[in-house]
Amino acid sequence: MNVRFFKPYITGNEIKYIRDIIDNVRDMSGDAVYTRKVHAWFERRYRVPKALMTTSGTTALEMAVKLLNLRPGDEVITPSFTFSSTVNAILLANGLRAVFAEIDPSTLNIDPADIARKITAKTKALMVVHYAGVSVDMDAIMKLAKKHQLKVVEDAAQGIVAKYRGKYLGTIGDFGCLSFHDTKNITCGEGGVLLINSKQTVIHEAAEIMREKGTNRSKFFRGLVDKYTWVNIGSSYLPSDLLAAFLYAQLEQVDKIISLRRRRWDYYFKKLTPYAAKGLFQLPGITSGAEPNAHIFYILLPTGKQRDEVLAGLRAKGIAASFHYIPLHSAPQGIAAGGDPQALPVTTAVSERLLRLPLFSQITRIEQDYVINNLLKCLNV
Ligand SMILES: Cc1ncc(COP(=O)(O)O)c(C=O)c1O
Known part of the structure; x- marks a missing residue:
């Protein structure tokens, strides 16, 4: 699939x-x-x-x-x-x-x-x-x-x-x-x-x-x-x-589109919560007072190496999971603009550990289950 x-x-x-x-x-x-x-x-x-x-x-x-x-x-x-x-x-x-x-x-x-x-x-x-x-x-x-x-x-x-x-x-x-x-x-x-x-x-x-x-x-x-x-x-x-x-x-139709996304975001969150509780990965944190719009569903793996392995594993199964931002402070233009590549350790670690899962308003339950099952397989669960 x-x-x-x-x-x-x-x-x-x-x-x-x-x-x-x-x-x-x-x-x-x-x-x-x-x-x-x-x-x-x-x-x-x-x-x-x-x-x-x-x-x-x-x-x-x-x-x-x-x-x-x-x-x-x-x-x-x-x-x-x-x-x-x-x-x-x-x-x-x-x-x-x-x-x-x-x-x-x-x-x-x-x-x-x-x-x-x-x-x-x-x-x-x-x-x-x-x-x-x-x-x-x-x-x-x-x-x-x-x-x-x-x-x-x-x-x-x-x-x-x-x-x-x-x-x-x-x-x-x-x-x-x-x-x-x-x-x-x-x-x-x-x-x-x-x-x-x-x-x-x-x-x-x-x-x-x-x-x-x-x-x-x-x-x-x-x-x-x-x-x-x-x-x-x-x-x-x-x-x-x-x-x-x-x-x-x-x-x-923005409200309809977002409610479709939210349902799918919530499904990932609910299904993955027991595994996050076991320390396999970290789920997204929500700021107190925030009402998000289900734009991205990401997890943070314990290490960058694990993220890369899981990403490759999912892609091998036809799942277009993705990483996200490469920190700007250590990019060539960021350094030229005065960034110190040794600074901001949280940013660097998060960038290495972050994995985004497919999410859109019409992703099917079957597709989401396929993503979840393969993610867990990649983690040997
Ligand atoms: C945080 C952030 N800022 C700015 C932009 C740029 O927006 P656009 O692609 O519409 O130029 C994006 C991505 O597209 C973004 O994710």
């Missing part, structure tokens, strides 16, 4: 909405009918002052960091256990320094105690990543931010509709960034959204200008200026309305 690692859920309305654009000769460029629906969806459901769809989670992060308006030499504390985009966004913005912090060995999220140790007079912002859609300890983060007057960007790439103490991930710090890449719980192939949590219209306008090639075209579309012009340096961060149409169909 072959078990794939992920498979997007298709609602059926994606093609209907794309066809609507084609049949009615609607605008296909950005910020047309469906992009506006996506924005309204987030602004209503997430209660955020401003949501802007972007071409990816990566570009949402790049916009967020630029919008912090930091100065060259300023430091941003970030986990090393994340995707390159998180830290690229810091390094791409005007001479900022990324400072790598350790993760919590239970949730694999940035460790607020290590952040506290790394704060200096140059620290101006915290970049937190809600790994696997499980919230970071945001109370601790916001407390540190308040105490040291730091801005907070939430990389909620994996966190669609997941919550922390009743608030959606991405709505707690200054900016939130979500991804709709193919592998995410809902998708449009490539896409993202930037959530702006400040009510200040000057920030909303700066974001619109940055996203629209440095022009005030968004203001023009709203009839606020009679012609638009180049007013700042910017880029093109808005996706085609065809992608927004696809995404809107997914957003409409």
Whole structure:
């Protein structure tokens, strides 16, 4: 049997909405009918002052960091256990320094105690990543931010509709960034959204200008200026309305998609709990107050060697299990950015020991049992 690692859920309305654009000769460029629906969806459901769809989670992060308006030499504390985009966004913005912090060995999220140790007079912002859609300890983060007057960007790439103490991930710090890449719980192939949590219209306008090639075209579309012009340096961060149409169909059914995933996540958790209790591996830890979205199901094997053996064993049985992030602080670009490969032992060990199991909304019980049975066989149970 072959078990794939992920498979997007298709609602059926994606093609209907794309066809609507084609049949009615609607605008296909950005910020047309469906992009506006996506924005309204987030602004209503997430209660955020401003949501802007972007071409990816990566570009949402790049916009967020630029919008912090930091100065060259300023430091941003970030986990090393994340995707390159998180830290690229810091390094791409005007001479900022990324400072790598350790993760919590239970949730694999940035460790607020290590952040506290790394704060200096140059620290101006915290970049937190809600790994696997499980919230970071945001109370601790916001407390540190308040105490040291730091801005907070939430990389909620994996966190669609997941919550922390009743608030959606991405709505707690200054900016939130979500991804709709193919592998995410809902998708449009490539896409993202930037959530702006400040009510200040000057920030909303700066974001619109940055996203629209440095022009005030968004203001023009709203009839606020009679012609638009180049007013700042910017880029093109808005996706085609065809992608927004696809995404809107997914957003409409996000709760159904997540409840299907959750059932499957819970099944793995329940079936594997007795073996975790025997010390064969560690199951995912959930931050107190977090309501995750069943994005990733992972286990931590006791050693890296065992993880590699189990991964090879599962793959030999046609199961597309996977590892995850290779730590950034010890990657070539991480070292070039000042990372010390000897630092962050928890991050390094977790990366070596982590194994992700196939998880998607329509994985069958038979497939999950096949994964579980083979996992246990690999562990000689
Ligand atoms: C934590 C994290 N941040 C950022 C990204 C980048 O998002 P995108 O692929 O939409 O650019 C990803 C992965 O896709 C991610 O997992």
